[in-house]
Amino acid sequence: MALVGCPNMGRWRVSARAGPFHPRAEHARRNDRKLRVSDATAMAVGGMIGGGIFSVLGVAITLAGHLAFACFVLGGVLAAATARSWAGVTARSGRSGGPFDHLREQGHNQLAGLLLWLLVFGYMVAMAVYSFTFGRYAANAFHAGVATARLLSIAVIVLFLAANMKGVRVSSVTEDLVVATKLVILFAVAVIGIVHFDTGRLSPLTDSGVGGVFLGASTIFFAYEGFELICYDRGDMHDPERTLPRSLYLSVAIVAAVYIAVTIGAQMLVSDHEIVATKEAAFVAVGRAAAGGFGRWAAIVGALFATGSAINATLFSTARLVRDASATGDLPPTLGRETGGLPIVAMTVIAGAGATMAMLPGITAVITFGSGAFLAVYMIVNYLAARTAPRRSERTTAWVAAVACAAAFVDLVVDLSRHDHAGLTVLVVLVAAIAGGRIAFARHRLRVAP
Numbered sequence: 001m002a003l004v005g006c007p008n009m010g011r012w013r014v015s016a017r018a019g020p021f022h023p024r025a026e027h028a029r030r031n032d033r034k035l036r037v038s039d040a041t042a043m044a045v046g047g048m049i050g051g052g053i054f055s056v057l058g059v060a061i062t063l064a065g066h067l068a069f070a071c072f073v074l075g076g077v078l079a080a081a082t083a084r085s086w087a088g089v090t091a092r093s094g095r096s097g098g099p100f101d102h103l104r105e106q107g108h109n110q111l112a113g114l115l116l117w118l119l120v121f122g123y124m125v126a127m128a129v130y131s132f133t134f135g136r137y138a139a140n141a142f143h144a145g146v147a148t149a150r151l152l153s154i155a156v157i158v159l160f161l162a163a164n165m166k167g168v169r170v171s172s173v174t175e176d177l178v179v180a181t182k183l184v185i186l187f188a189v190a191v192i193g194i195v196h197f198d199t200g201r202l203s204p205l206t207d208s209g210v211g212g213v214f215l216g217a218s219t220i221f222f223a224y225e226g227f228e229l230i231c232y233d234r235g236d237m238h239d240p241e242r243t244l245p246r247s248l249y250l251s252v253a254i255v256a257a258v259y260i261a262v263t264i265g266a267q268m269l270v271s272d273h274e275i276v277a278t279k280e281a282a283f284v285a286v287g288r289a290a291a292g293g294f295g296r297w298a299a300i301v302g303a304l305f306a307t308g309s310a311i312n313a314t315l316f317s318t319a320r321l322v323r324d325a326s327a328t329g330d331l332p333p334t335l336g337r338e339t340g341g342l343p344i345v346a347m348t349v350i351a352g353a354g355a356t357m358a359m360l361p362g363i364t365a366v367i368t369f370g371s372g373a374f375l376a377v378y379m380i381v382n383y384l385a386a387r388t389a390p391r392r393s394e395r396t397t398a399w400v401a402a403v404a405c406a407a408a409f410v411d412l413v414v415d416l417s418r419h420d421h422a423g424l425t426v427l428v429v430l431v432a433a434i435a436g437g438r439i440a441f442a443r444h445r446l447r448v449a450p
Contacts, residue, residue, distance in 0.1 A: 021232035021317045034238035037247050040230045044251030046179045047226025050310025053186065053259055054303040055133045056220040057286075058279020059364055060263065061272050063216035065208030066201075069263045071216035072223070076256030078408070079224035081401035082378045083252050085385030087245040088394055090231045099381050100330075102388065110442060113330045115380050117438045120325075120350075121430070122373035123318040126225060127311060127354025129366050131157050134307040135358070136281045141300045153358045160312045161351040164319070165344060178309045185287075185302035186262050192290045193265025201268055215415055218408035222370040223259065227251055228381075229317055280363045311354075315347060322346040329445055365423045372412050372427060379405035 020026045024043050028035050035043075060068040086099070093101040103112035135153030139145065227248055237243045266275065266282075269289035275282045287299025323343035326336025337345045360366050382402035389395045416424035 020236055021320050022229055022313065025233040025236045028236055035233065035236050035243065036238050037243050037250070040233075040237060040243055040247035041251045041254070042176065042179060043230050043233075044227045044247060045183075045254055046309065047229050047313065048224055048251065048255045049179075049182060049186070049258065050130065050226060050306055050313065052223030052226075052255075053262055054137070054283050054306055055129055055363060056223045056367055057263065057266060058275050058282035059367055060216050060220045061267070061282075062276045062279055062364075063208070063219060064212040065272060066203070066205050066267070067208065067210070067213050068216065068267065069260050070213045071220050072256060072259040072263060074213065074217035075221045075224050076252060076259070078217075078221065078378075078401060078404050079227065079256070080249065080252045081397050082382055082405070083227055083248040084245070084394065085378075085382045085389075085398045085401060086228050086231055087248050088389055088398075089381060089385050090234055090244060091241060092388060095235070099384055102384060106388075110438075111380070113442060114435065114438050115377060116325055116330050117434050118373060118377050118380075120318060120322060120331075121434055122225065122370060122377060123314055123321075124350055124353040125357060125366065125370040125373055126222075126314050127157065127318075127350060128357035128360070129222065129363075129370050130307040130310045130314065131354055131358040132360075132363055132366050133280075134304060134311070136363070137284065137300050137303040137307070140281045140284050141297075150359060154355050156308060156311060157315075157351050157355045157358075160308070160315055161347055163312070164315055164347055165342060167340070167342060178305045182302045182306040183258070185298050186258055189269070189283075189286055189290050189295075189299075190258070190261035190265040193268035193286075194261065196268045197264075198268060202264075207272075214408075215411055218375070218411045219364070219368055219371055219415075221375060221408060222367050224252065224255065225370065225374045227255075229313075232317070232321065315350060318350050319343040319346040322350065332441065365420065365426075368412055368416065368423065369427060369430070372409055375405045375409040375412070379409065 020029055022043050024039060025035060028039065057068075060071045064071050089099050089102050093099075093105070095101050100112045100116055103109070103115065131153040134156045135149040135151070138152045138156075139149035142148070230247060230251075231244065234240045234244055266286040270285050274285050278285050281303075283299045283303060284296055287295035287297075287302075289295070291298065320343060322331055323336045323338065323346050325331045326333050326346075335346050335349060336343065357366060357369070379402050382398045382405060386395050386398035386402055389398060413424065413427070416427060
């Protein structure tokens, strides 16, 4: 539900106009039915694997070597703890707004607004990662170069922007087919690789040092982004008190298992050196090693399906989040303007930002920005859960997760300061712009408030 603000009173009320924030939720609402655990789990799994492993496999192996699978273990544990916090905060708010509502109820309007701005920025970076990955895999299909990959990255965003502007919706059957296709491809690669398991392929286990595991977990954490999207559609769920937490835990467990199995399977099929050399489209080499030419094309198709559906879902969800947030006064009203019932302005801004960031020179920089944004968001949510959870076990888990998110964020910044000064500068400028923009906007609202 969206919240409509009364600036002079600092109070909020629920608007029936909000959402839905996911295509599947829209299908359910149109057919007058509620989302069940299977629906919500499919939404979350589709959101997380929407380009995740296809984007970060090479990065994880570059940073952690033979221990790359441990990056996904640590990331999965942190994602599970954060999912518990998100479920608890959303349940206590009693509304789909979750953390935003809870922060406002406690009088932290500025923090709620900053959280929202960071989250929107994170989804814009997600658009960049998905389109970047799409462009690299599509270009690989035709043995084309970087220039072609960049054009394809822009083209796919423009394609889905045009489709969303015309109100074109991907059917739930098509969405299920896309999710099933990428899971089948990933499962096949994992099985083929694990069948050929050889401990010698991972010897020595600490070839890149243990420190690389922690940096790798921080960098690839972006691959777990997406589970929180289903919290925004809590109002469209059947028995949300049961459906939401179960689907969150189940989806994180499924995705973590897939990532770990695929990483180990990939390293059984292809040398780390080859994966690192082609890290921006690393899964192509893995697919070729698994099943020759057919495997190569299966990997490309899987990546294109995954990233394409993720671009569409992210654009759909984020545009509606921006639209509803503009109605609360948390974002400029201009962003919420609609044409024919569609948030055209929001979609255009999000698509433009995603396309711009997709022009960064390497996938590592884009993924680092995305992981940094979501680590900051999840740190705030975990902190909120730690302050408000009624049970000690939930508070303890949330505190540990909040500290872990903060440590992972610091790890990213320290690494950038050592090896990528340009990337660090861009990240600092972006964070400063978000914080400064939020503060300036909040002050402007106070001046114009009646």
